[in-house]
Amino acid sequence: MDRDLLYELLDDVIDQLADGRIAKDEAQLLMRTTIAGKMRSMWQCRDCNTIFVHEGYATIHSYAPDDGNDANPVFHGK
Incomplete structure (x- = not known):
């Protein structure tokens, strides 16, 4: 943006x-x-920590942790 x-x-x-x-x-x-x-919706799966980015009407990109067990909850609340 x-x-x-x-x-x-x-x-x-x-x-x-x-x-x-x-x-x-x-x-x-x-x-x-x-x-x-100008905004995009983004969310993170609490189970696998994959980050999803909604762009446009039907396009969703996903970014998964390298090892699949990454314990870095970027978007999780406390």
């Missing part, structure tokens, strides 16, 4: 709202769709 591009896109929405070119509800929708369009 290009963080600077995301910030520029969000700044543009704020400018449009401040200038009265769009309404508050339009700005909220634009902000949400802009952020959602």
Whole structure:
């Protein structure tokens, strides 16, 4: 993700709202769709520690630990 591009896109929405070119509800929708369009869902299997990355509509990438028993729970909560 290009963080600077995301910030520029969000700044543009704020400018449009401040200038009265769009309404508050339009700005909220634009902000949400802009952020959602730049994000990926990621999760980790608690059993095997494989990391899954959802990219696009039907593409899921997986990254499994080298030895299959890696005890490094990257995304697990406490």
